Amino acid sequence: MDKKYKVPIGPVHVGLKEPITAWLDLEGEKIVGATVRPGAIHRGIEFMARDRNPIQVIYLSERICGICSFSHVIAFLRAVEDAASIPVPPRAQYIRSLVLELERLHSHMLWAGVACYTIGFDSAFHLGMALREKVMDVLEVLSGNRVNYGVATVGGVRWDVTPELAKTVKQMVKYYKQEFAPFYDVVTADPIAKARLRDVGVLTYEEALRYSAVGPTARASGVRCDLRESSPYEAYGDFGVRAVVPQDYYGKAYGDVFDRFLVRVHEVYQSLDIIEKVIAGLPEGDIMWEKNLNKVLAFLKKAEGTGWASIEAPRGDDTHVVHLKGGDENVTWWKVRAPTYANAVSWPLMFRNNELADAPLIINSIDPCISCMERMLATDSTTGARKVVTRAELLEKCREKTRRLMQNGGR
Amino acid sequence: MVVVSLIMRLIAGAALMILVAGLAFLFEGVDRVVHARMQRRIGPPVFQPFLDLLKLLGKENIVPRRAVPWAFNGAPWVAAATMLLLFLYIPMGSLPPILGGEGDMILIIYLLGLSGVAMAVGGFASGNPIANVGAQREMILMMSYELPLAVVVSTLAYVAYKTGMPGEPFSLETFAGMSVWGVVGKVGFLGILCLFLALVLVVPGETGKGPMDIPEAKTEILEGLIIEYSGTNLAMFKITFALRATAMAAVIVSIFFPWSLGSFLGFGSVFLYALDFLWFWVKVFVVQIIFVTFMRTAFGRFKIWQASEFYLIKVAGLSIAGMILASIGLVI
Numbered sequence: 001m002d003k004k005y006k007v008p009i010g011p012v013h014v015g016l017k018e019p020i021t022a023w024l025d026l027e028g029e030k031i032v033g034a035t036v037r038p039g040a041i042h043r044g045i046e047f048m049a050r051d052r053n054p055i056q057v058i059y060l061s062e063r064i065c066g067i068c069s070f071s072h073v074i075a076f077l078r079a080v081e082d083a084a085s086i087p088v089p090p091r092a093q094y095i096r097s098l099v100l101e102l103e104r105l106h107s108h109m110l111w112a113g114v115a116c117y118t119i120g121f122d123s124a125f126h127l128g129m130a131l132r133e134k135v136m137d138v139l140e141v142l143s144g145n146r147v148n149y150g151v152a153t154v155g156g157v158r159w160d161v162t163p164e165l166a167k168t169v170k171q172m173v174k175y176y177k178q179e180f181a182p183f184y185d186v187v188t189a190d191p192i193a194k195a196r197l198r199d200v201g202v203l204t205y206e207e208a209l210r211y212s213a214v215g216p217t218a219r220a221s222g223v224r225c226d227l228r229e230s231s232p233y234e235a236y237g238d239f240g241v242r243a244v245v246p247q248d249y250y251g252k253a254y255g256d257v258f259d260r261f262l263v264r265v266h267e268v269y270q271s272l273d274i275i276e277k278v279i280a281g282l283p284e285g286d287i288m289w290e291k292n293l294n295k296v297l298a299f300l301k302k303a304e305g306t307g308w309a310s311i312e313a314p315r316g317d318d319t320h321v322v323h324l325k326g327g328d329e330n331v332t333w334w335k336v337r338a339p340t341y342a343n344a345v346s347w348p349l350m351f352r353n354n355e356l357a358d359a360p361l362i363i364n365s366i367d368p369c370i371s372c373m374e375r376m377l378a379t380d381s382t383t384g385a386r387k388v389v390t391r392a393e394l395l396e397k398c399r400e401k402t403r404r405l406m407q408n409g410g411r
Numbered sequence: 412m413v414v415v416s417l418i419m420r421l422i423a424g425a426a427l428m429i430l431v432a433g434l435a436f437l438f439e440g441v442d443r444v445v446h447a448r449m450q451r452r453i454g455p456p457v458f459q460p461f462l463d464l465l466k467l468l469g470k471e472n473i474v475p476r477r478a479v480p481w482a483f484n485g486a487p488w489v490a491a492a493t494m495l496l497l498f499l500y501i502p503m504g505s506l507p508p509i510l511g512g513e514g515d516m517i518l519i520i521y522l523l524g525l526s527g528v529a530m531a532v533g534g535f536a537s538g539n540p541i542a543n544v545g546a547q548r549e550m551i552l553m554m555s556y557e558l559p560l561a562v563v564v565s566t567l568a569y570v571a572y573k574t575g576m577p578g579e580p581f582s583l584e585t586f587a588g589m590s591v592w593g594v595v596g597k598v599g600f601l602g603i604l605c606l607f608l609a610l611v612l613v614v615p616g617e618t619g620k621g622p623m624d625i626p627e628a629k630t631e632i633l634e635g636l637i638i639e640y641s642g643t644n645l646a647m648f649k650i651t652f653a654l655r656a657t658a659m660a661a662v663i664v665s666i667f668f669p670w671s672l673g674s675f676l677g678f679g680s681v682f683l684y685a686l687d688f689l690w691f692w693v694k695v696f697v698v699q700i701i702f703v704t705f706m707r708t709a710f711g712r713f714k715i716w717q718a719s720e721f722y723l724i725k726v727a728g729l730s731i732a733g734m735i736l737a738s739i740g741l742v743i
Contacts, residue, residue, distance in 0.1 A: 005540055005543075006540065007540045007541060007544065007632075013633065014629050014630050014633055015629075015630035015631065026544075028547075029544070029547075029548075029715060029716070116711065117630060118630045118631075119630075119711040119712055120622075120624060120628060120629075120630065120631075120711045120712025121710070121711030121712070122450065122708075123449065123450050123708050123709065124711070126450035126451060126452060127450070127451070130451055190710065190711065192622055192710045192711045192712070192713060193711050195713070195714075195717055196711060196712070196713075196714065196717075355714060355715075355716075356544060356631065356632065357625075357628065357631045357632075357714045357715065358714070359631070360630055360631060
């Protein structure tokens with residue numbers, strides 16, 4: 001008798017925030033094999049962008065993801081500014097950094113709450129969600145919105161930090177420095193939470209390097225990688241950000257879900273420090289390179305070139321590449337590489353020697369953003385068949401495209 | 412006379428079943444509100460479980476194509492019926508159980524086990540791999556907590572037998588009639604305390620709540636063994652779940668907190684029964700809030716092997732320590 005059987009986690013699952021399927025081969029409760037099948041939430045955003053000018057695409061890029069919406073906007077704008085060589089005033093850079101860190105705060109708190117929910121620790125989940133409300137309120141004060149802030153624009157930001165807002169932000173930092181520790185203690189001191197998180201979904205240092213894990217997932221494995229440290233963008237050069245790795249705090253990096261939890265917790269404190277520095281060192285001056293939107297659009301229409309930007313989103317490196325063609329109002333092409341795409345390849349490794357009970361936790365542990373990740377889906381409309389493009393095919397297609405681009409002179 | 416007595420028992424039994432089911436749902440509603448308040452939420456209305464039940468009773472039963480229909484449809488009814496039957500063997504305050512003398516603590520453990528097995532059978536019969544996993548987990552969990560439960564019950568019976576407590580050693584009425592804490596010495600008291608803690612730790616496993624909601628783990632296996640259930644069948648399972656929590660609390664109260672309020676206040680016959688009946692349910696309610704609601708608020712969920720290890724090593728160790736201490740207490 002074959003003792004193995006298959007159980008699907010997803011595509012729609014209580015423990016998962018977004019649709020993705022993991023087909024698990026089980027022997028009893030033990031996972032012996034896993035196949036991850038994405039492809040349920042592809043929306044073709046990059047294609048839509050080709051009918052829109054860069055200002056319009058800002059709002060599109062904001063809707064790639066609900067949690068890291070501002071990271072995508074900044075990555076896109078930096079790519080556009082790189083392509084068209086547009087300078088950003090220092091005050092705008094500080095405000096962008098501020099909102100990026102506020103976003104990191106709420107993203108990490110959401111993740112910590114969801115991780116607790118996945119292990120059935122509902123009380124900590126509700127505590128985390130209650131804590132998160134404060135930063136959402138601050139974002140609402142700043143921009144009027146809780147999710148898609150609409151703060152940034154080409155060459156600057158649209159909303160200035162007023163003294164009242166600065167005061168609100170300072171209050172928020174004070175609130176979190178008091179209130180976040182109890183949440184952290186509740187989870188790390190809880191024996192059941194520790195039993196559920198420790199040594200689950202292990203990704204070693206070597207594997208994290210070999211499979212190009214990014215963001216907190218890589219840092220939890222002990223890899224010192226943080227774009228805010230290694231290639232500072234916006235105002236991060238002024239703050240001396242250091243990558244948070246567990247070995248600095250606890251002597252050893254296990255690379256398990258518990259370490260991912262700890263890394264995110266310490267990044268929350270790091271973000272609070274950065275926010276304090278931003279508010280303290282906010283330079284005076286303009287917040288926009290050019291206030292007249294028509295002038296910006298006219299400039300972008302003339303601009304020619306490819307720009308790229310890579311920033312440290314809450315989940316890891318978010319890379320955008322944009323091409324603008326002189327005389328063409330619209331974005332010629334745009335490529336998004338979200339951090340989940342890099343982290344998702346580590347899933348099958350993390351599933352090794354774990355149990356069915358851990359599967360949703362492991363999927364959640366990299367903080368997946370499936371809608372960020374799904375940038376391509378091959379379908380055959382004649383037969384209705386969907387197929388996943390293999391690596392060799394993808395490589396060949398990639399080379400083919402490079403050749404085509406070389407021939408057309410950058411187009 | 413026999414016929415009259417039988418009819419009386421039937422009427423009393425039916426009335427008790429309805430009352431108990433209502434109280435169990437009321438307790439569940441309060442449990443949900445208290446749980447929510449401890450998490451800084453508002454929570455559902457207290458009568459939400461009743462509304463859920465009414466809604467489910469009016470819904471269609473969907474039987475999956477790959478299910479075994481008779482087992483799939485039968486399991487919820489068996490589970491609910493066993494749990495209702497269980498209350499006929501529990502003395503309520505100063506009132507003797509309706510079917511007293513015909514069943515003892517061993518029968519109660521078997522009835523609890525039977526409803527668990529019925530749930531597992533329903534899960535296996537669903538023909539769904541996830542329900543299958545849930546049913547497997549239910550069986551493993553049952554096998555794990557049966558050992559400490561058996562140790563607790565047999566030790567208590569031994570203590571009752573040796574100290575000469577009036578009544579049958581294995582009967583719940585013996586413990587309901589006389590506090591077990593008083594008859595043992597200092598060492599024995601410690602032993603009984605260990606047994607009490609062991610039984611309390613079995614409660615989450617038996618009720619499928621708190622850190623032991625593994626067979627019905629929502630975020631892991633999507634409610635596990637009840638994943639395919641809907642309509643009346645699901646309503647029966649809801650009744651079972653609500654009753655299991657109340658039944659365990661009632662057993663704990665009968666064994667460890669039998670103190671009568673009526674005789675303490677020096678009440679007469681009818682008042683004594685009425686007051687003690689109410690007092691019994693107040694105690695059950697308090698026990699349920701402390702050992703079900705607080706536990707499930709305070710902790711996350713174990714993995715099945717961790718739960719199994721917890722019961723077979725830690726809780727069983729605790730109960731055996733209680734057994735040894737209680738035995739020593741009887742000797743010295």
